[in-house]
Amino acid sequence: MRTLLKNGKINVAKNQLQTADIWIEEDTIHAIGLAFEEKNFDQVIDLQGQLVTPGLVDVHVHFREPGFTYKETIKTGSMAAARGGFTSVCAMPNLNPVPDSVENFELVQDIIKKDAVVKVHQYASITKKLKSEELTDQVALKQAGAFAFTNDGVGVQTAGTMYLAMKEAAKNKMAIVAHTEDESLLFGGVMHAGKRAAELGLPGILSATESSQIARDLILAEETGVHYHVCHVSTKESVRIIREAKKAGVHVTCEVCPHHLLLTDMDIPEDHGFWKMNPPLRASEDQKALIEGLLDGTIDCISTDHAPHGHEEKCQSFLKAPFGIVGSEYAFQLIYTHFVKTNIFTLEQVINWMATKPAEIFNLPAGKLQIGAKADLAVFNLEQAYQVNDQAFLSQGKNTPFVGWKLYGDTSYTFVDGKLVWKKDGK
Known part of the structure; x- marks a missing residue:
């Protein structure tokens, strides 16, 4: 043809x-x-x-299948990705069953082969059931097709567990991808701890919930030599410590999402679950630091964290609604309209952040518009x-x-x- x-x-x-x-x-x-x-x-x-661009590459999506097909399926999620111009996506393991064994991983792979309309690379989990302290068999899961390991949706709470996971991943030349969230610092928070949370009477999420665990992990990544990738960076403190770690030679990469680049907590008009996401929308100084982090190379790429939920469960108060925002179908368009057309980013930079660089980070065969690709x-x-x-x-x-x-x-x-x-x- x-x-x-x-x-x-x-x-x-x-x-x-x-x-x-x-x-x-x-x-x-x-x-x-x-x-x-x-x-x-x-x-x-x-x-x-x-x-015409290389197909976009999204290293952070949630397709919900198996286990939560009322939210999304691999078929509908991959169709949404295609609608947004994404041709390769990386799917998170917060599923039921969790892809924490070869058997469970192959169950997801079989659905991907049958239903996906774009290339779906499946993450395996770092630990059993995502929340346990028991590590998965990285060698077996790598052989089954896992390209990286993450517990996205929850942070790895114990430093010793993360250290052992990083040590094993480094030996196997695999990346550890981290949702960074110290649960001991959550205090029931549902949105950014700032002026708007106080106005709405909602408990806040400290910036330190994210940045303190990144700081811990960066020390462990330096110790083990692993490739450590930070999901959805959202705070100025996180940008600062990642920048310093890169200068020190730590093998760290990270991503930012369009909603954190475009919105702040002060944009939230009411107590409605559509505005509830994790990490939450942060303050204007955080937004500024994220943009600066992209421009100076501290932040490596843009991902969507596409996280679909049922309509009724999201149409609730922050106190009851699940975290998450969909993003596959308009991510490029948001960035192009609000950053390229306003001369903050160049089109060349955006294509790099949304296609070329994410593919390079994880050695994916994607992100190139050239003869032979x-x-x-x-x-x-x-x-x-x-x-x-x-x-x-x-x-x-x-x-x-x-x-x-x-x-x-x-x-x-x-x-x-x-x-x-x-x-x-x-x-």
Whole structure:
């Protein structure tokens, strides 16, 4: 099968675009150039000047299957990812059963092979059942297909357990990926401990809940030599200590989410569960530090932490609703509209943070728009505005405060291994 994507635009430097045609041969980018003979192709798609990028890579999604399919399934989650221009995603292990054994891991893998429309890389858990102190068999899980280990959703509470996990992961050349949250510092908090929490009469989550565990883990990562990756960084203290650890030579990488870059706790209008996420929306000085952290290289990539929930359970008070926000279907668009169009970030930087760099961090075969690479591509319409519409989501989750926002860069096409998996206005 030969496909020609003609009249596309590719980013060549900063915000500079260049017209190019892309020749896809089966599952591979065969050539990039101009004026290919259309008669030589089985399929020709005129992109009419729209942006073509490497397929986006999201290292942090929750697909909820098995165990919580009323929230999301691998099929609907991967469709949502494709809708957002993501062609590779990394799925968290807070499932039932937890992928903490080869048997449980293969159960998830079987569903992925059957239902996923994008490439789904499955995390295995660090410990049994996520909350125990018993380590999983990393060697066996790596052989079964796990690419990294995490207990995302909860922090590893015991330093000794984390040390042993890191030591084993370093030996096996695997990454430890951490949701950092010291539960002894939670004190029942449900949103950031600040002025807005006091106004709403809600218990706050200290910044130290996150940053203190990062500090502990960075010392352990230095001791063991492991690749340590921090999930959804949200505080200025976290950025500061990660920056210093990188300067000291610790092998640490980290991610930030669009909602933490765009919103603060003072944007929360009412006590409603759609605004409840973990980590919570922080203060303006934290938001500023996150943006600075991206720009100076302290923060390596942007992930979504796509976390769908049932509608009724999210339409409750902060005190009762679960943590989480969906993000797969509009993440690039949020960043493009509010940071590229306003000249805070360049398009080149955003493509790096959302495609190239996350693939490099975990050695994934993705994030490249070059001859010989897999034809994992996304096409975005940068000119036409649209509104975020939760009723059009392919995800089962509708839990987001971004509904109604005017954005640019809607996804027109997504290709995985040269196959069209998403097309706007009809598949």
